[in-house]
Amino acid sequence: MRIISGKHKGRRISPPKNLPVRPTTDMSKEALFNVLNNHFNFSGLKVLDLFAGTGNISYEFASRGCENVISVDGDFGCIKFIKQTADEYDFNITAIKSDVMKFLAKNTSSYDIIFADPPYGFDQETFENIVKTVFERELLQEDGMMIIEHSKYTKMTELDNFSFQKGYGGSFFSFYELNQDRDEEVDGLEEEEG
Incomplete structure (x- = not known):
């Protein structure tokens, strides 16, 4: 597992073999962050990583200056x-042991990326x-984005706030944003002009 960009680009991290995880592959992770690069300047962002596992995605956000x-x-x-x-690399990561649904039910903060x-x-x-x-x-900031990783057997495109989906190998990322009506209006304007 390696960090693909930012301050610690190229650094390899070796988690213990006994963790009950299925880390996002480097190829999928690189593709995900290519998409996010087009939407965000990572500096100063507040990020929530759910089912964090080895911390693979968290390290990537931290390395990029979140x-x-x-x-x-x-x-x-x-x-x-x-x-x-996080201690070893001086990452600004807070790790919380909790059932994710219980955490979401009690959490009162909002985030730029979930x-x-x-x-x-x-x-x-x-x-x-x-x-x-x-x-x-209302855990997502107004201009924020939620991403959920899933297999091809899980269908996530029909939910409210769905924006778009990307597939890489056996993994899919579904992206959700607030104010989808605004995006549709912009698309409509572009079509009229073209």
């Missing part, structure tokens, strides 16, 4: 490893509930 990264996972070993790595990588074995309803809870509880 001001505040919150990593949430239910596994003690994962949280311990994220804390150790990334969720639930176990692919979760059922469709659980995936949908993660997205719905974020928007119902």
Whole structure:
């Protein structure tokens, strides 16, 4: 596992073998951040990483200068490893051991980017509930974006606030944003002008 950009670009991180995780591949991670680069200047952003696992995505955000990264996972070993790595590289990451749905139900902060990588074995309803809870509880900033990683068997395009989807190998990223009506109006204007 390596950091692909930012202050610690190229640095390899080796998590313990016994963690119950399925890390996002380097290829998928690079593609994801290529998309995010077109939407955000990472400096100063507040990020929430749900089902953080090894911290793979959190380190990428921190390396790119995000001001505040919150990593949430239910596994003690994962949280311990994220804390150790954050200390070692001086990353501004807060690691929290919690059931993700319980965390979302109690959380009162809002974020510029929320990334969720639930176990692919979760059922469709659980995936949908993660997205719905974020928007119902207004956890996303007005110009923010939520991304959920899932397999091709989980269909995430019909939910409110869905924006677009990208697929890489067996993994898909579905992107959600507020104010989708505004985007549709802009698209319509472009079509009329063309």
